[in-house]
Amino acid sequence: MDHKTLFPVLVDELRPDRLFPNLIAGLIVGILVITFSISLASLVFAGELSSFAPIGIMLTLFGTMIIGIVVTLFSSFPETIAAPQEVPAVILALIVASIFNTMPSEATQGETFITVVVAIALTSILTGLLFLALGYYKLGNLVRFLPYPVVGGFLAGTGWLLITGAITVMTDVSPDFSTIPALFQSDMWLRWLPALIFASLLLTILNHYRHFLILPTMILGAVGLFYVVMWITNTSIADLNTHGWLLETPEQTLSHSFAFSDLTDVNWLVILGQTGKVATILVISVVALLLNASGLELVVRKDIDLDHELQTVGIGNIICGFVGGLVGFHLLSESTLSHKIGGRGRLAGIIVVALCGLVLFLGGQILYFFPKLLLGSMLMMLGLSFLFEWIYKAWFKFSRIDCFIIVTILIVIAMVGFLQGVATGIVLTVVFFVINYSSINVVKHSYSSANYQSRVNRRRAHRKILIQKGNEIHILQLQGFIFFGTAHNLLTQVRRQIQKTRLPMVRFIVLDFGQVTGLDSTAMLSFKKMIHLAKMQQIVLVFTNPLIERDLSGQTNTIKRFFAQLSNIEKNETEKTIRIFPDLDYGLEWCENQILLSTGENPNDGKESLHFLFKSLFPDATNLDILLKYFERLDLGSGHYLMKEGDPPGELFFIESGQVTVQLEFPDRNPFRLGTRGVGEVVGEIGFYLNQSRTAAVVTKEPSTIQRLSWRALKQMEKNDPEVANLFHQGITLLLAERLTLLTNTINALQR
Numbered sequence: 021m022d023h024k025t026l027f028p029v030l031v032d033e034l035r036p037d038r039l040f041p042n043l044i045a046g047l048i049v050g051i052l053v054i055t056f057s058i059s060l061a062s063l064v065f066a067g068e069l070s071s072f073a074p075i076g077i078m079l080t081l082f083g084t085m086i087i088g089i090v091v092t093l094f095s096s097f098p099e100t101i102a103a104p105q106e107v108p109a110v111i112l113a114l115i116v117a118s119i120f121n122t123m124p125s126e127a128t129q130g131e132t133f134i135t136v137v138v139a140i141a142l143t144s145i146l147t148g149l150l151f152l153a154l155g156y157y158k159l160g161n162l163v164r165f166l167p168y169p170v171v172g173g174f175l176a177g178t179g180w181l182l183i184t185g186a187i188t189v190m191t192d193v194s195p196d197f198s199t200i201p202a203l204f205q206s207d208m209w210l211r212w213l214p215a216l217i218f219a220s221l222l223l224t225i226l227n228h229y230r231h232f233l234i235l236p237t238m239i240l241g242a243v244g245l246f247y248v249v250m251w252i253t254n255t256s257i258a259d260l261n262t263h264g265w266l267l268e269t270p271e272q273t274l275s276h277s278f279a280f281s282d283l284t285d286v287n288w289l290v291i292l293g294q295t296g297k298v299a300t301i302l303v304i305s306v307v308a309l310l311l312n313a314s315g316l317e318l319v320v321r322k323d324i325d326l327d328h329e330l331q332t333v334g335i336g337n338i339i340c341g342f343v344g345g346l347v348g349f350h351l352l353s354e355s356t357l358s359h360k361i362g363g364r365g366r367l368a369g370i371i372v373v374a375l376c377g378l379v380l381f382l383g384g385q386i387l388y389f390f391p392k393l394l395l396g397s398m399l400m401m402l403g404l405s406f407l408f409e410w411i412y413k414a415w416f417k418f419s420r421i422d423c424f425i426i427v428t429i430l431i432v433i434a435m436v437g438f439l440q441g442v443a444t445g446i447v448l449t450v451v452f453f454v455i456n457y458s459s460i461n462v463v464k465h466s467y468s469s470a471n472y473q474s475r476v477n478r479r480r481a482h483r484k485i486l487i488q489k490g491n492e493i494h495i496l497q498l499q500g501f502i503f504f505g506t507a508h509n510l511l512t513q514v515r516r517q518i519q520k521t522r523l524p525m526v527r528f529i530v531l532d533f534g535q536v537t538g539l540d541s542t543a544m545l546s547f548k549k550m551i552h553l554a555k556m557q558q559i560v561l562v563f564t565n566p567l568i569e570r571d572l573s574g575q576t577n578t579i580k581r582f583f584a585q586l587s588n589i590e591k592n593e594t595e596k597t598i599r600i601f602p603d604l605d606y607g608l609e610w611c612e613n614q615i616l617l618s619t620g621e622n623p624n625d626g627k628e629s630l631h632f633l634f635k636s637l638f639p640d641a642t643n644l645d646i647l648l649k650y651f652e653r654l655d656l657g658s659g660h661y662l663m664k665e666g667d668p669p670g671e672l673f674f675i676e677s678g679q680v681t682v683q684l685e686f687p688d689r690n691p692f693r694l695g696t697r698g699v700g701e702v703v704g705e706i707g708f709y710l711n712q713s714r715t716a717a718v719v720t721k722e723p724s725t726i727q728r729l730s731w732r733a734l735k736q737m738e739k740n741d742p743e744v745a746n747l748f749h750q751g752i753t754l755l756l757a758e759r760l761t762l763l764t765n766t767i768n769a770l771q772r
Contacts, residue, residue: 039367045358046371051236052354053103053372054379057084058390059189059398060109060346064140066188068120072133079137080104081380083144083345085373090336091350092369096325097313101354101369102333104346106402107174107308108147108301110181112346114437115139115294117194122290131285138283139291141341143298147305148337151349155330160310169422170445171307172410173429177441179406180434186399187212190392192264211264215393218242219400223408239394246391257389265392300442301347309333309349421452458505462498463513464535469493474608475695476679477759478623482698485619486612492527493611497604502539507546514550518557526559528611532604533565539582547582551589555597560614562599564607605693623698630674630727633700637751646744650737651727662703662718662726669707669714670731675699678724685717696721702755709752 057080065076084103091102116136123132154160184195190211193199202208222238250260260266310326317324333349340348358368411430415423425448433441470490478486494517502510518526554561563586565579589598601607616623630651634644651674656662662673662680673680679698683691694716697703703718708731720726738745 042365042367043371046368047375049101049354049358049368050372050375051239053084053088053101053351054081054376055239055394055398056106056402057081057104057376059395060104060106062189062392062395063109063182063185063399064113064116064346065136066113066185067117067192067194069116069129069133069136070189070192071129072136075133078380079140079344080346081376082343083340083348085376085380086340086343086345087333087336087348088369088373088376090339091332092366092373094332094335095350096328096332097322098366099355099359099364099368100329101351101358101372102336102349103351103354103372104348105305105308105351106182106399107178108143108305108347110178110185111297111301111304112140112143113181113185115143115297118294118297119287119290122293123287127287131287134283134285135287135290137344138286139294139298140346141344142291143301144337144341144345144347146298146341147302147347148334148339148341150302150306151309151330151334151337153334154306155327155332155334158327160326160330167446167449169418169425170429170442170449172414172418172422173426173445174304174433174442175406176410176426176430177433179403179410180430182399182403182406186215186396186403189399190215190396211393212396215397215400218393218397219404222397222401223404227408239398242394242397243391246393266389305347305349306330312350312352421456425449425452454505457501457503458509460500460506462500462502462506462510463496464499465495465497466513467495469495469608469612472608474612475605475693476609476612477695477697477701478612479698479700482616482621482623483758485616485621489615489619492525492615493530493608494526494528495530495532495604495608497532497535499535501537502543504540504542504546507539507543511546511550511553515553518553518559528560528562528614529554530562530564530604530607530611532607533563533579534604536565536579538579541581544582544585551597559597560599560611561597562601562607562611564601564604609696630676633674634747634751637754638747641747643741643744644747646741647737647748648727650733651729652733654726654728656720656724656726658720658722660720662720663714664717665714667714669704669711672702672704672708672729673718674727674729675701675703676725676727678726679721680718680724680726681721682716682718691717702752705752705756 058077061077061080062073064080065073069076087102087104091100092098095102116139119136119139120132123135187193187195187203191203191208193202193208195203203212222235225234225238257266309330313324313326313329329350337347337349340346410426414426418426425445428448429441429445432444468491470487472495473483473486473490496510496513498510500506514529517529551561553559563583565583583600586598586600599607599610601610613623630648631644634641634647638644653676656678663671665685675697677699679696680703681696682694682703684694685691697718704714706712707714734745734748737748
């Protein structure tokens with residue numbers, strides 16, 4: 021949104037009917053944003069750097085203001101609330117702890133602090149640059165490629181680290197196996213156990229009740245209860261500070277904290293050592309931002325321009341980085357809360373930013389009366405919500421494999437680290453994907469030629485032979501991506517089919533690649549074994565692919581290389597174990613022709629008169645010679661059109677010799693063959709009887725003798741020779757019934 025349209029929009033939101041809901045939404049959400057920003061800053065500047073926590077809080081609030089105002093003013097969704105996020109903050113806490121542990125022993129606390137601040141600043145700037153680049157190049161949908169269980173495991177691990185970080189904030193002790201006894205001492209468990217109880221209570225209430233006042237009321241009530249207990253026990257503010265119950269008073273002011281212009285104190289080598297964790301923040305921040313924005317789309321039922329949001333938040337993080345602020349972007353829960361309260365514009369976000377400014381510049385001393393117990397309980401509530409969502413609820417929503425991946429990532433993150441946990445999750449996802457995909461049958465359909473023939477309509481005698489010997493042709497229609505796992509399963513299936521003894525010996529195995537999307541190089545080894553097996557068993561492997569007659573550059577490289585290798589093998593094969601055809605139909609036609617030839621039949625030659633056909637249909641009929649006088653004999657050459665798509669339906673044709681092809685024709689590509697009709701077949705009868713225009717072209721495939729019957733001749737037959745006409749109609753009915761039976765068998769085979 022530019023400045024010309026922004027100002028009128030903000031003025032419009034000052035109308036009384038819009039001002040009050042925005043004011044309430046901004047105040048309530050502002051309290052939450054401030055509380056959580058302080059909690060996250062306390063998490064990052066915990067442990068040995070807790071003395072710098074107040075300055076860290078001020079830097080964080082300053083960054084919250086910057087990100088908040090940039091996103092509020094320029095987001096494509098005006099109700100968006102943006103602030104520092106817990107997921108990057110958890111990893112930043114690990115970075116800070118690692119920096120402290122790897123700094124030279126002679127380094128001062130000031131040098132460590134400035135190194136930490138610069139590391140945080142660089143992380144925010146790099147994250148902003150990544151956001152900006154992804155948005156500029158329209159790559160907002162990259163989030164769809166991250167495996168969901170990996171995201172879930174990462175968030176579960178984040179929840180665990182939020183809980184352990186909260187304990188560190190409250191006790192200044194980092195939880196591990198060696199510190200567990202210390203955490204359960206009487207003076208120590210009081211610092212974290214009440215926070216755990218309050219966080220659990222808060223999470224339980226929020227899961228059952230959705231009123232927007234619950235969270236701020238409980239926060240204020242918890243602060244009041246803390247000081248009531250301190251008043252009853254007669255504990256002073258000084259005692260609370262001394263015993264670590266409150267945030268420490270800063271030794272520097274905010275203005276002084278920005279005076280460290282001398283970057284010579286920064287240990288750049290230590291920062292460089294955190295490259296892996298910084299990279300994790302970059303990737304996870306992109307995922308979290310896009311997931312949050314997608315979630316907002318579902319809540320408000322509006323489309324959000326993800327690429328625009330990436331650019332907007334990118335600019336905000338770059339500016340935020342220069343003041344040492346934490347990585348931030350859209351808040352899903354706070355934005356949803358603002359929307360439900362009635363915040364319907366940018367004013368609510370501006371009020372949130374204004375509250376942060378008031379606390380930062382005018383009420384900074386108030387921060388030091390914030391109990392660490394409350395900050396820790398907020399972090400614990402976030403952590404418990406992550407664990408509840410991605411461990412407990414995931415058990416009922418996801419498969420056991422996905423749950424195993426999530427729990428494994430959680431354990432690795434807790435025991436080793438973030439990068440190792442995410443890497444473990446990705447490896448497990450890939451391994452289980454390969455295992456699961458290998459179990460998928462790469463064969464979409466498996467059948468014999470007894471119930472699935474080519475689209476060549478053969479004479480009745482030939483059809484009987486092909487049905488009887490149909491089991492000699494075994495057809496495998498392949499699908500999907502073929503790799504080493506599925507290729508081995510295919511080899512096993514072919515071997516099993518060859519070794520069947522109850523069926524007639526298989527002579528042809530047809531492998532159709534029409535629905536194969538690709539294959540890896542290792543799959544070729546299984547096919548070579550298959551070729552060797554076929555040669556040993558004297559079986560012909562017929563490979564069909566509808567793309568091989570087109571430009572090979574249009575295919576995937578793996579399929580192109582595969583069929584190139586097959587072609588070389590086919591050329592060098594003297595026994596012709598391999599045959600390659602442009603599609604399944606042509607491959608089946610060749611196999612059927614070989615079977616007919618082996619029985620002494622010539623599939624291409626022959627002649628069957630109309631009289632002979634009807635005599636085979638009605639052996640007792642005596643008046644068939646009369647039928648011929650109503651037909652017109654046509655002797656046609658190859659390539660002659662009997663009909664074209666859209667022609668009127670005034671004729672039907674009987675093929676006495678030769679063949680015709682029924683095909684769909686296109687202006688920009690080769691015709692698609694619907695079928696080939698041969699001797700003894702009728703074409704054009706559907707449109708003829710239904711009086712519908714032709715839906716396909718019929719062209720002679722070779723020199724043919726055709727008998728033609730016109731609609732006028734049929735009417736004359738019905739008038740002059742009604743018995744012959746009745747016999748003719750019955751004959752057409754029988755031929756159509758036979759064709760329908762073949763089609764039904766094919767459909768049944770495809771559905772098995």
